[in-house]
Amino acid sequence: xxxxxxxxxxxxxxxxxxxxxxxxxxxxxxxxxxxxxxxxxxxxxxxxxxxxxxxxxxxxxxxxxxxxxxxxxxxxxxxxxxxxxxxxxxxxxxxxxxxxxxxxxxxxxxxxxxxxxxxxxxxxxxxxxxxxxxxxxxxxxxxxxxxxxxxxxxxxxxxxxxxxxxxxxxxxxxxxxxxxxxxxxxxxxxxxxxxxxxxxxxxxxxxxxxxxxxxxxxxxxxxxxxxxxxxxxxxxxxxxxxxxxxxxxxxxxxxxxxxxxxxxxxxxxxxxxxxxxxxxxxxxxxxxxxxxxxxxxxxxxxxxxxxxxxxxxxxxxxxxxxxxxxxxxxxxxxxxxxxxxxxxxxxxxxxxxxxxxxxxxxxxxxxxxxxxxxxxxxxxxxxxxxxxxxxxxxxxxxxxxxxxxxxxxxxxxxxxxxxxxxxxxxxxxxxxxxxxxxxxxxxxxxxxxxxxxxxxxxxxxxxxxxxxxxxxxxxxxxxxxxxxxxxxxxxxxxxxxxxxxxxxxxxxxxxxxxxxxxxxxxxxxxxxxxxxxxxx
Numbered sequence: 001x002x003x004x005x006x007x008x009x010x011x012x013x014x015x016x017x018x019x020x021x022x023x024x025x026x027x028x029x030x031x032x033x034x035x036x037x038x039x040x041x042x043x044x045x046x047x048x049x050x051x052x053x054x055x056x057x058x059x060x061x062x063x064x065x066x067x068x069x070x071x072x073x074x075x076x077x078x079x080x081x082x083x084x085x086x087x088x089x090x091x092x093x094x095x096x097x098x099x100x101x102x103x104x105x106x107x108x109x110x111x112x113x114x115x116x117x118x119x120x121x122x123x124x125x126x127x128x129x130x131x132x133x134x135x136x137x138x139x140x141x142x143x144x145x146x147x148x149x150x151x152x153x154x155x156x157x158x159x160x161x162x163x164x165x166x167x168x169x170x171x172x173x174x175x176x177x178x179x180x181x182x183x184x185x186x187x188x189x190x191x192x193x194x195x196x197x198x199x200x201x202x203x204x205x206x207x208x209x210x211x212x213x214x215x216x217x218x219x220x221x222x223x224x225x226x227x228x229x230x231x232x233x234x235x236x237x238x239x240x241x242x243x244x245x246x247x248x249x250x251x252x253x254x255x256x257x258x259x260x261x262x263x264x265x266x267x268x269x270x271x272x273x274x275x276x277x278x279x280x281x282x283x284x285x286x287x288x289x290x291x292x293x294x295x296x297x298x299x300x301x302x303x304x305x306x307x308x309x310x311x312x313x314x315x316x317x318x319x320x321x322x323x324x325x326x327x328x329x330x331x332x333x334x335x336x337x338x339x340x341x342x343x344x345x346x347x348x349x350x351x352x353x354x355x356x357x358x359x360x361x362x363x364x365x366x367x368x369x370x371x372x373x374x375x376x377x378x379x380x381x382x383x384x385x386x387x388x389x390x391x392x393x394x395x396x397x398x399x400x401x402x403x404x405x406x407x408x409x410x411x412x413x414x415x416x417x418x419x420x421x422x423x424x425x426x427x428x429x430x431x432x433x434x435x436x437x438x439x440x441x442x443x444x445x446x447x448x449x450x451x452x453x454x455x456x457x458x459x460x461x462x463x464x465x466x467x468x469x470x471x472x473x474x475x476x477x478x479x480x481x482x483x484x485x486x487x488x489x490x491x492x493x494x495x496x497x498x499x500x501x502x503x504x505x506x507x508x509x510x511x512x513x514x515x516x517x518x519x520x521x522x523x524x525x526x527x528x529x530x531x532x533x534x535x536x
Contacts, residue, residue, distance in 0.1 A: 026201040026338065026339055026340060027201060027279060027280050027312065027314075027338055028201050028202045028203070028204075028275060028278060028279035028280070029119075029201075029202070029203040029204070029279070029282075029335050029338065029339070030204050030206065030266070030270070030279050030280070030281045030282070031204070031205050031282050031284075031331070031335075032206045032207075032259075032266070032281070032282070032283045032284075033089075033206070033207045033284055033285065033286065034207070034208060034210075034211045034256070034259045034284075034285045034286075035082070035131055035207070035208065035209045035210075035211050035212035035285070035286060036082075036211045036212045036213070036285065036286065036287060036288070036289060036290050036296060037211045037256060037259065037284075037306065037307065038285060038287060038288035038289055038295065038302065038303070038306055038307070039051075039075075039288075039301075039305040039306055039307055040053060040054065040057050040253065040256055040307070041054065041057065041059040041062045041063065041066075041256075041260075041309075042054055042055065042057055042058050042059045042060075042062075042063055043059065043062060043063040043066040043309065044071070044073075044307075047073060049482065051234075051236070052233075052234035053231065053235075053249070053253065056226065056230055056231060056234070056253060057226075057253040057256055057257065058257055058260075059256065059257065059260040060260065060264070061260045061261070061263045061264035061267060062260050062263065062283055062307065062309060064267070064311075065281055065283050065309040065310070065311045066309040066311075066321075067318060067319060068311050068313065068318045069281075069309060069311030069312060069313075069316045069318060069320070070309065070310050070311075070316050070317075070320040070321075070322055070355070070356065071309045071320065071321050071322070072309065072310075072322050072324070072326050073321055073322065073323050074305075074323055074324065074325045074326065075284065075305070075306050075307070075326045075327075075328065076304045076305055076325070076326070076327055076328070076374055076396060077286060077287050077304050077306055077327070077328050077374065078094055078095040078327055078328060078329055078373075078374060078375070079102070079287075079374065079375055079376045080286075080287035080288060080295075080296055080297055080298060080299065080303040080304050080374070080376060081104055081287065081296070081297055081376055081378075081379045082104060082134070082135070082286055082287075083102075083104045083105065083106055083133065083134065083135065083136055084096075084098070084101065084102050084376065084377075085286040085287055085328065086132065086133045086134075086286060087101030087102065087106075087112075087141075088327075088328065089286075089328045089329055089331060089332065090114040090115060090116070090132075090133060090141065090142040090332065091112050091113065091114055091115075091329070091332065091346075092113075092115065092330075092331075092332030092333050092336075092343070092344075092347035092349040093329055093346065093347055093348045093349065093512075094329065094348055094373065094375075094512050094514065095375065095376075096377075096509075096512075096514045096515060096516060097346075097348065097513065097514075098112060099112070100136075100529065100532065101133075101136075101141075102377055102524070102529075103377050103381075103389070103524070103529055103532060104135065104136070104378070104379050104380065105135050105136045105381060105532050105533075106529075106532055107136055107137045107138070107532075108133060108136065108138045108141030108142075110138070112346070113344045113346060113347070114141060114142030114332075115142070115331075115332040115333075115335050116128075116142045116143050116144075116148075116203055116205070117142060117143075117144065118336055118341050118344075119203045119335065119336065119339045119341060120144070120148075120203075121341075122339050122340060122341045123200055124200060124202060124203045124339060125195070125196040125201070125202040125203070126143060126144070126148050126202070126203045126204070127143070127148045127149070127150045127192040127195075127202070127203075127205070128140065128143045128148060128149060128204065128205035128206075128207060129149070129150050129151050129155075129185075129188045129189065129192070129204075129205070129206055129207065129208075130151065130157070130158055130206070130207045130208050130209055131158075131207040131208070131209045132205055132207055136532075143205065150188050150189070150191050150192040150195075151188050152187075152188070152191060153183070153184045153187035153188045153191070154184045154188075155184075156181055156184060157181050157182075157184050157185055157208055157210060157258075157262065158209040158210055159209075159210065159214075160181060160208075160210035160255060160258040161210070161215050161223060161251065161254065161255060161258070162214070162215075162216045163177075163181060164177045164178055164181060164216070164219070164223055165177075165216045165219065165222075165223075167180055167181075174223060178223075178261075181258075182261065182262060182265050185208075185262045185266065186265050186269060189204070189206070189265075189266050189269055190269060192204055193273065201339070203335065203339070206262075206263070206266060208259055208262060210255050210258055210259060211252070211255045211256055211259055211285070212290065213290050213291065213443060213444050214444070215248075215251040215254070215255055215444075216251070217247065217248075217251065217445065218247060218251070219254050219255075220247065220249075220250030220251040220252070220253055221247070221250060221254075223254055223258075224253070224254035224257050224258075226250040226253050226254055226257075227250070228243065228246035228247040228249075229246070230250075231246045231249055232246060235249065236294070237485060238293045238294050238302075238462065238465040238466075238483060238485055239292060239293055239294075239446075239462065239465075240450065240453075240459055240462045242449065244445055244446070245445075245446045245449060247445075248291070248444060248446045249289070249292075249446070252289055263283065267281070277314065278314070279312070280310065280311070280312040280315075280335075280338060281310065281311045281312070282308070282309070282310045282331060283307060283308070283309050283310075284306055284307055284308045284309075284328060284331075286306070286328075287303055287304065287306065288302050288303040288304070288306075289302075290441075290442035290443070290444060291441060291442045291443055291444030291446050291447040292441075292444075292446050292447070292466075293441075293450070293462065293465040293466035294466075294483075294484070296379075296441070296442050297376065297379040297413065297440045297441060297442070298413075299374050299375070299376065299392055299393075299394040299401075299403050300401070300476075300483075300484045301396070301401070301483075301484060302483070302484075304374045304394075304396070306328070308326060308328070310352075310356065312356065315356055315357060316356050317359065317361065319361070320360075320361050320362060321361075321362045322355060322362065322363070322364075322365055323362075323364050323398075324355055324364055324366050324369035325369050325370060325371055325372045325396070325398075326352065326355075326369065326372070327349060327372045327373070327374075329347075329348070329349035330349045330350055330351065330352050331349075331352070332347060332349055333347050333349050333350065333351040334351045334352040334353055334356075336351075337351045337353050338353070348512050350369075354366060370398065371395055371396060371504075372395070372396050373393065373394070373395055373508055373509070374394045374395075374396065375391075375393040375514075375516075376389075376390070376391075376392055377389035377390075377391050377516075377524045377529070378390060378440060379439070379440040379442075380414065380439035380440055381532055381533045382436070382439060382533065383411070383413065383414030383415065383438075383440045384410055384411055384414055384415060385415070386530060387529075387530040387532070387533060388407075388525060388530065389407075389524050389525065389529070390405070390407060390410050390411070390412050390413070390440065391405075391407055391516055391524060391525075392404065392405045392406065393406075393505060393509060393514070394505070395501055395504060395505040398478070399477065399479065400475060400476065400477060400478060400497065400501060401474075401475070401476045401478065401484055402473070402474070402475050402476075402498065402501035402502065402505060403473070403475075404472065404473060404502065404505060404506075405470050405471065405472050405473070405474070406472075406516060408469065408470055408471055408472045411438075411469070412440075412467075412468075412469065412470050413438045413439070413441045413466065413467055414437065414438045414439035414440045414441070415438070415439070416437055416467065417435070417437045417451070421435050421437065425451070425452070426452075427445075427449065427452050428448075430443075430447065430448035430451050431443065431444065431445050431448035437451060438451070438466070438467050441466065441467075447466075450462060450463060450466055450467075454467070465485065471487065471489060471490075473489040473498065473502070474487050474489055475487060475488045475489040475491075475494055475497070475498050475501070476488065477494075
């Protein structure tokens, strides 16, 4: 019976692929990937247990993708830092298998297969606008460098709120200023399509950096009518609910809405050219919000959980919400399989096509997709003495998050203020990076406020959530503690569960040859990794 079901599935997959390919050879692939965008989209507001701010942010175009396709409720990055996340996504592997690509500002290894170049070899027209893989050498790894870059109209959209404010100061209305920046998006994408003279299937990466800092302070309200007071009482319990931080979060949500509007412009162009329904559209982001506790550079859900939605009408049924655990590297073998390219053996990720093809509307499609592995070595190179990382790995299941911190004696997000720095510290100097501290957490007004106010009795716990030392093991029960602040690792009641998760995590790390658990485990603590000290 099992064999018959398996054969039936294979036949269905083959017929479905043929039907899709017959419409226009092979499907186009559009990947919209926003910098520093976690799981913040209004399409999640209807899901039980969603966070309150999903109702604050408005993302009608992402919502359309989800409504006309599939929305993934448990999508995670391999690592919550720009370069390693993107290295894993391009290569279809765990981040720790990508050499110097496993750390920020590292170097892309051109010997590692990347899905865009493999698709190009198979006859796809490939291109990108804005950010693909960076910072580091060969920042556009996987897309052939500048030869496949389409941004002649400019890249001001990357600093959306600042440039919109600047245009308003120059005399434009806010609507005119915004449309000026959207026109750049339209022209860049159109130029990519127009160079496809042979009518090949295309693979396009749309990667704005605007959701990454910095933001124009107050832009959430001034440009998007997001009232910071509407966020009062809905921030997660590890973040102080104070005016500066509410405004900062509102500004962040505003940048997400700018990205969503730009996505709508791209969709409209596809629709006008008759390419929309023959294009697999996938939308996601590379990790959580920068400059906040538990977010970017952290293995808690606030840092690793991201939006993931896909639309492809000829294959994916509409209005699906899937609970399978998905890691973003799974997209690489998915895109290759659609393009008729053999998946390299080195890829550790699994194609999502069986999930796409499934007729199941919601819930779990593949019971084997019951967990994800996440991890990080370091974010900023000078966060700790000697450019040392803070190595950590985690396994996230439906019920638990287990984190293993290999070097708990090190500072988890980097060096604190020195005595000399404290003598001259101001909010402005922390906010703009003049005084460096806690480097792995990024920067911004929320971080600056916490550095300035956190070591007072009223806010000490928030300071510790963000910057405090951590134990070797962390265990969180999701049903009781969705924000992961009550560590159960030392609770005897959960000893067996902790051991099972630890063993399962280590087994997968060893099977996939994570340098951190192979041999003496010192690879990432030594040159050339510790020699990477600045943007190259």
